[in-house]
Amino acid sequence: MAKWSMVIDLDKCVACQGCSIACRFENNTPVVSPEEAALGRSILWNEVFPLRSEGEAAIASAQAKFLTRPCMHCEDPPCIKVCPVGATYKDDEGIVRQNYARCIGCRFCTVACPYGVRYFNWYEPSWEEGMDTHLNPDRVAGRGDLEGPAIRPKGVVEKCTFCIHRHHKAIARAEAEGREFRNSDYTPACVQTCTAKARFFGDFDDPNSTVSRLSQSRRAFRLLDEAGTSPKVIYLHEG
Amino acid sequence: MLKADQKDKDKLIKPLFETGRTYWVTIAILLAIIGWALYMYYRQLTLGMKVTGMQRPVYWGVYMVNFIFFIGISHAGTLISAILRVTGAEWRRPITRVAEAITAFALIVGSLQIIIDMGRPDRLLSVILNGRLQSPILWDVLSVTAYFLGSITYLYLPVIPDAALLRDNLPPYSPAWRKRLYSIMALGWRGNRTQWIRLEKAIAVMAVLIIPIAVSVHTIISWILATTVQPGWHSTIFGPYFVVGAIFSGIGALFIAMTIVRWKLKLEEYITEKQYNNLGLIFITMSAVWMYFTYAEHMIITAGQEVYEFPVLTSKLWGDYAVSFWVMVALMVVSFWIMVIPRLISKTAKRFLVFQPRFTTGAVLLAVVTGYYLVTDSTIPGLSGINPETLFFLVRGSLLVELLFVGLGVAKWFKTRLVAATTVAGVMVVIGMWLERWNIIIPTMTHPYLVSWAEYHPTITEVALTAGSVALFIFMFLVFFKLFPIISIWEVAEGRVIDAERAKVTIPMPEASGIKERLRGKGIRKARG
Amino acid sequence: MHLDYPDNPLIEFLYWLINTPGLGGIMASVVGGGILLAVGATLRWISKGGQALEPEEFAYPTPALHSHEDTG
Ligand code: SF4
Numbered sequence: 001m002a003k004w005s006m007v008i009d010l011d012k013c014v015a016c017q018g019c020s021i022a023c024r025f026e027n028n029t030p031v032v033s034p035e036e037a038a039l040g041r042s043i044l045w046n047e048v049f050p051l052r053s054e055g056e057a058a059i060a061s062a063q064a065k066f067l068t069r070p071c072m073h074c075e076d077p078p079c080i081k082v083c084p085v086g087a088t089y090k091d092d093e094g095i096v097r098q099n100y101a102r103c104i105g106c107r108f109c110t111v112a113c114p115y116g117v118r119y120f121n122w123y124e125p126s127w128e129e130g131m132d133t134h135l136n137p138d139r140v141a142g143r144g145d146l147e148g149p150a151i152r153p154k155g156v157v158e159k160c161t162f163c164i165h166r167h168h169k170a171i172a173r174a175e176a177e178g179r180e181f182r183n184s185d186y187t188p189a190c191v192q193t194c195t196a197k198a199r200f201f202g203d204f205d206d207p208n209s210t211v212s213r214l215s216q217s218r219r220a221f222r223l224l225d226e227a228g229t230s231p232k233v234i235y236l237h238e239g
Numbered sequence: 240m241l242k243a244d245q246k247d248k249d250k251l252i253k254p255l256f257e258t259g260r261t262y263w264v265t266i267a268i269l270l271a272i273i274g275w276a277l278y279m280y281y282r283q284l285t286l287g288m289k290v291t292g293m294q295r296p297v298y299w300g301v302y303m304v305n306f307i308f309f310i311g312i313s314h315a316g317t318l319i320s321a322i323l324r325v326t327g328a329e330w331r332r333p334i335t336r337v338a339e340a341i342t343a344f345a346l347i348v349g350s351l352q353i354i355i356d357m358g359r360p361d362r363l364l365s366v367i368l369n370g371r372l373q374s375p376i377l378w379d380v381l382s383v384t385a386y387f388l389g390s391i392t393y394l395y396l397p398v399i400p401d402a403a404l405l406r407d408n409l410p411p412y413s414p415a416w417r418k419r420l421y422s423i424m425a426l427g428w429r430g431n432r433t434q435w436i437r438l439e440k441a442i443a444v445m446a447v448l449i450i451p452i453a454v455s456v457h458t459i460i461s462w463i464l465a466t467t468v469q470p471g472w473h474s475t476i477f478g479p480y481f482v483v484g485a486i487f488s489g490i491g492a493l494f495i496a497m498t499i500v501r502w503k504l505k506l507e508e509y510i511t512e513k514q515y516n517n518l519g520l521i522f523i524t525m526s527a528v529w530m531y532f533t534y535a536e537h538m539i540i541t542a543g544q545e546v547y548e549f550p551v552l553t554s555k556l557w558g559d560y561a562v563s564f565w566v567m568v569a570l571m572v573v574s575f576w577i578m579v580i581p582r583l584i585s586k587t588a589k590r591f592l593v594f595q596p597r598f599t600t601g602a603v604l605l606a607v608v609t610g611y612y613l614v615t616d617s618t619i620p621g622l623s624g625i626n627p628e629t630l631f632f633l634v635r636g637s638l639l640v641e642l643l644f645v646g647l648g649v650a651k652w653f654k655t656r657l658v659a660a661t662t663v664a665g666v667m668v669v670i671g672m673w674l675e676r677w678n679i680i681i682p683t684m685t686h687p688y689l690v691s692w693a694e695y696h697p698t699i700t701e702v703a704l705t706a707g708s709v710a711l712f713i714f715m716f717l718v719f720f721k722l723f724p725i726i727s728i729w730e731v732a733e734g735r736v737i738d739a740e741r742a743k744v745t746i747p748m749p750e751a752s753g754i755k756e757r758l759r760g761k762g763i764r765k766a767r768g
Numbered sequence: 769m770h771l772d773y774p775d776n777p778l779i780e781f782l783y784w785l786i787n788t789p790g791l792g793g794i795m796a797s798v799v800g801g802g803i804l805l806a807v808g809a810t811l812r813w814i815s816k817g818g819q820a821l822e823p824e825e826f827a828y829p830t831p832a833l834h835s836h837e838d839t840g
């Protein structure tokens with residue numbers, strides 16, 4: 001059983017936000033109006049933002065350090081512990097998933113996640129004319145749960161799923177082609193799109209995978225390690 | 240056929256059937272507010288939660304504050320009346336019903352807040368169908384359910400004999416449905432010995448059972464916050480801190496309700512100064528414990544070297560939330576002052592200048608002038624020669640001294656007005672405790688770990704739903720006490736009997752000569768009796 | 769580093785207990801239902817007390833009632 005993990009090399013990252021956009025189209029995250037975005041209601045499963053400690057001055061002088069942040073898919077995720085209905089759960093391969101059909105919108109998980117990864121649908125998602133006919137039709141096969149790129153109803157929480165539907169698609173394709181599923185068959189959209197090739201994805205349990213080897217790097221660190229969440233997204237320091 | 244005492248009939252039963260204009264006007268106003276809130280809630284349902292001021296990262300706002308606040312208020316009753324019953328405090332008798340009613344209604348309104356706060360209230364049943372015991376929300380569901388059912392029962396049990404009494408003593412002009420209501424509520428109460436004994440047994444058992452449940456309820460509510468790793472919340476002190484705060488605000492609410500009831504229904508004979516005095520002592524204790532916890536909670540953060548907790552603390556001390564934090568502190572300190580200081584100064588304090596009204600008036604005027612200079616930052620004529628730093632301390636120092644004198648004068652005034660002092664303190668504490676909940680939730684929500692800091696401003700929807708919740712609470716209270724006597728008739732009667740028995744026992748004055756001296760020391764010249 | 773629990777069937781069972789959706793609801797229903805049953809039984813018990821063959825009826829718990837309490 002694989003343990004999916006991601007490594008992000010901040011040295012290579014140019015903060016182009018390509019991952020954010022790729023994620024948006026892959027997962028049908030709703031677009032919000034500028035007014036709502038100013039209120040802090042934009043939904044970006046993979047957000048690229050300047051680190052707070054750098055301050056306004058640093059941003060102005062283009063010195064700010066940017067961070068790109070998907071869900072950490074924590075080994076010990078605080079979000080799952082607090083969900084009263086099991087709408088968010090960790091599957092066998094360590095991916096923290098979200099079931100829109102069951103979420104009651106209590107927003108306990110959004111409060112519990114230290115990384116601000118989880119987003120709430122403050123209203124019915126909508127797309128501009130033309131956009132709405134080009135949504136990603138992929139769906140997660142399963143118990144009829146609403147997951148991944150499925151259109152969310154209002155009032156539920158959503159988050160990065162490491163493009164879980166791509167995983168399912170890759171398995172289905174391998175099956176159709178009559179071969180074994182290979183770990184390299186499955187890549188999330190952000191990894192695929194990354195301009196600077198700063199993102200790596202693979203099986204952490206396989207000692208020869210790129211992510212395993214990169215995680216041994218001296219530059220490797222985990223975000224907010226002190227929160228005790230054991231993230232499966234590993235960053236490589238700049239410089 | 241049970242016969243009610245004439246006094247009870249006039250004072251307690253009659254008002255149930257005679258409704259004045261004020262009552263209907265109040266009900267109409269309350270219904271209007273509730274209607275407004277309902278409309279706003281309907282908007283929230285159809286448009287989504289965007290009509291609130293919440294956003295990322297402030298995922299919890301006023302609704303959560305209200306939830307904790309109302310559940311806190313609910314500790315008024317059951318806990319207080321249960322503790323007093325278990326410890327056999329006789330003076331509790333006239334106020335138990337009011338306290339228990341506050342509990343039941345505050346719990347209903349409090350639980351409603353959670354539904355208001357949910358993004359998908361239509362999936363409420365999912366909490367039962369898919370409930371996971373690991374989530375603190377489930378602990379809450381368990382303990383609040385137990386507490387709600389328990390306190391409803393605890394409210395209802397003592398109503399049984401009163402309902403029977405009402406059933407048999409209805410005024411001739413009362414509508415027929417009320418007779419039916421009371422007969423059903425009385426459960427065939429006959430008032431024979433077996434029934435009385437069974438009732439008192441059941442009440443005694445309930446009183447014991449309800450105490451741990453009540454403690455668990457507010458502990459668990461605090462754990463909803465404390466089981467997350469958010470800066471400022473992850474603290475072991477939260478459980479007891481919230482329980483104490485809950486009892487504290489509960490007593491405050493009880494004071495307000497008691498005073499209104501006593502004044503509107505002219506129940507001075509039933510609710511006497513004794514209730515105010517004794518409950519006031521509990522209030523002072525809770526106030527002191529609450530301040531201790533508040534100090535401990537904030538003080539430990541300063542020593543914790545937690546970089547993520549400092550911004551939360553500083554936002555309260557001198558940042559965005561300084562106003563709500565210091566108003567809360569001021570309300571608590573002032574309420575403590577007007578409860579404690581009047582008890583300390585002697586009746587003859589008038590001899591001293593500082594306690595005389597003209598002195599206090601002077602101090603008030605001076606404080607206003609000083610405050611004006613402080614706020615507007617204008618130069619004080621004649622003092623321009625002084626070094627600005629010295630002036631800074633001079634102005635603040637003199638304002639403090641003036642306020643102290645005002646406080647002393649006010650304390651003297653409250654000395655002879657126990658009910659007024661207690662009620663004012665009650666109002667202050669209820670507001671202060673709402674602010675306390677606010678100060679715990681919002682600063683942490685706006686200062687998360689990673690996401691950039693945010694601001695939170697409640698919108699009109701949240702204001703409307705808060706007002707509606709308060710209105711609903713008062714509305715339920717008014718309706719309930721139009722149907723059932725505000726004072727537990729039989730319990731007070733039982734108290735009268737006990738008092739009468741006690742009065743028969745006379746304790747002879749000790750003959751030891753030392754007694755006279757001691758009495759004289761207290762200012763009593765002749766031994767009475 | 770996260771908490772490492774020992775491989776112990778009891779701990780595994782307890783984890784299953786708290787982590788399975790639905791069990792919480794069952795627990796809540798048991799607690800709620802249990803309380804309701806207990807309350808109903810108590811009320812019935814009090815009400816049934818009225819059938820005792822005692823001619824006296826007391827509107828209030830008067831001394832007459834209390835003086836006989838230990839024997840009753
Ligand atoms: S990063 Fe947040 S949302 Fe993702 S698994 Fe960890 S706690 Fe959950």
Ligand code: SF4
Binds near residue numbers: 088109
């Ligand atoms: S908002 Fe949804 S996913 Fe999050 S804790 Fe509540 S029910 Fe679970």
